[in-house]
Structure formats: C-alpha cells, structure tokens
Amino acid sequence: MIPNFGMTRSDIRARHALLTSESHEWITQPGWTGAEFACLISPDMGAKFAMSLVRCVDDCIAVPADAGVARFLFCLGGTVTLPDGTRLEPEAFAFLPPDTDSGLRIAGGTRLVLFEWRFLPRGPVPPRVLGRVDPGKAVPLRGDDWLMVQKLLPTDDSFDAEFNIMSFRPGASLAYVETHFMEHGLLMLDGGGVYRLDDRWYPVGAGDAIWMGPHVPQWFGALGRDGARYLIYKNYNRPPLECR
Ligand code: UGY
C-alpha cells in the first residue's frame, strides 16, 4: 500500500472546517454498544452543536440524548427504529425534541448522520417530526429552479433549527456569497463542486462534511455531470444576542 505522505483534504480552521473521510477517527461511545462514531463537528472547535457520522457494526440500542438536547438524525443506509416502532430507512429523518427520546434501535450495517444541540425554547417545544427526502416538495431558492431546496422541518418559529436538502443542477451555484450570523453543519450527499469558506476555495464531494461558523463568507458552485446535493443544518429563529 502506498502511504499518503501525511496528506488530507481535511482543513480545520478557527471559523470553518472541511472534514473528509480519509481523516475520520472512528471511536466508540458509552451507551452506543455496537456503534462507531466519527464526531466531525463539536463545540470544542467553536461550533454550538455536534454532528457525527454513526455506523453500526452490530445491532445497537442507543442511549437517549442528555436533558435539554434535541437530536436530528438522517438515515444514510440501513434501518433505525424509534421507540414507538417507526422505522427510518435511507433518506428518512427524525427530529427528536429534547427529553422525549427514549432510545433508538439501530440495525447492524446502518449508517446515519446525527446532529445534537441544546434546544432553545421560545414557547412550547415543538413535537417530533418524521419524514423523508421528497424532490416533489423542493422549491427553487430565490426563484432559481436550478437550485432546489426542501425544508425538512416545519417553518413555524417554535423550531430553533432548519434542516434543508439543497440540490444543485450541474453548473448551478449560490447566487451570492452569503454571510450570516447563523452557523451551518453540512454533509455532501451526492456529486460535488467548489465550496468557498472565508477566503479559501475547496474542492468537495459526496461524504465530505463542512462546519461554517457564524459570519463565515460562504458560496458553492456544483461541478460535474450529475449535479450535487447536500443536507444542511442552520440554527434559526434565535435572536442574535442569544445565538447559541
Ligand atoms: O440557508 C442557507 O443559509 C444556505 N443557503 N447556505 C448555504 O448553502 N451555505
């Protein structure tokens, strides 16, 4: 085997990070027997949420989230069964409000992406939301039908986060360099292109993860023949002085 000479595309900076598969560190976590985690984004790097890839070698029963912590999980392969017997298959997702999740059953061979954050209630906490990716529910972003967005969560302001699927036709791009006080966690699902983060431009492809901290200038253009698609988290409905 040829060594990689210490090279990786992963690049972890003060306000943004690109995390690529050749540098993932797969670990075990107490309460997740049978599962391995690659925790790609965490508060230690400056983010206010955690985003982990989880792969189950054997059947796994996962511990509930800590008090006050909300979870969003998106199934990449295999099956996750919620406590009431609901099954999530690939492209299905669940938003689990804080203090409601009593344990997940995850079949051996399953892969998922898990987001966790301290929920900021601004009234009654919203209920659990289940669903799956459905291109029929996507709408053009600011009128651009080459860039379709499916909002996975309801848009009412009891939710403190958005999770969206963004699908770019080949050659489509964000219309401008965004800067906003909300942060992002992103997983490339298909295809690839070039991501601008701060003053750097990164080639990115399926499986790559990105953290964009508050105010990071960001832009993406899709390359290739098949378009690109990503899942993106954004803290939302939070006042700037309380953004956490
Ligand atoms: O919702 C967003 O802020 C999204 N358009 N950002 C992004 O794709 N980097």
Ligand code: MN
């Ligand atoms: Mn953005």
